[in-house]
Amino acid sequence: MPTPADIPKPTAAELDLLQVLWPLGAATARQVHEAMQKTRPEVTYATVLRLMQIMHTKGLLSRDESERSHVYAPAQPQDSLQTNLLKDLMQKAFAGSAKALVLAALKSGISKKERAEIEKLLKDDGP
Numbered sequence: 001m002p003t004p005a006d007i008p009k010p011t012a013a014e015l016d017l018l019q020v021l022w023p024l025g026a027a028t029a030r031q032v033h034e035a036m037q038k039t040r041p042e043v044t045y046a047t048v049l050r051l052m053q054i055m056h057t058k059g060l061l062s063r064d065e066s067e068r069s070h071v072y073a074p075a076q077p078q079d080s081l082q083t084n085l086l087k088d089l090m091q092k093a094f095a096g097s098a099k100a101l102v103l104a105a106l107k108s109g110i111s112k113k114e115r116a117e118i119e120k121l122l123k124d125d126g127p
Contacts, residue, residue, distance in 0.1 A: 007076070007084050008058045016040075017051055018060070018074055018081070026064070026073035 010018060020035045021027060027035075029049040036043050052072050055061040064071040074081070086101075094100040110118070 007081075008060055009085070009088070010055070010060055010081070013051060014055055014060060017048070017055065018078070021061075021072065021074055022078045026071050028069040028071055030069065032072070 017032065017036070020032055024031065024035065029052050030045065032052065033043065033045045033048040036048060052061060056063045056072065060075055061072045062075050064073070076084075090096060090098060090101045094104070106118075
């Protein structure tokens, strides 16, 4: 089983693309470009296609080449990649302390709704 260190780390631009691709499941570069245009109209099709090709080479995306337009899909589920990134951040920035990471996140400011959801989660998980 690969460790978090073995899994390629996406760049900020790659994470943006994954945020669009995860809900789609699998899509062509054109479909991803159209979805990205809604929030980032400056992004060109050529940029999206090149980024997806790079992500495939890095192992962040799988690619089905059986159709004329290649269909790309995330190589890892969203929760799996996020967990690995979180573990990596916890080790690098918080000396492996989950408590320190959570406290830093809470100090950075959360909404009342988020606070209520966290409190409910903690109460539900309690003894």
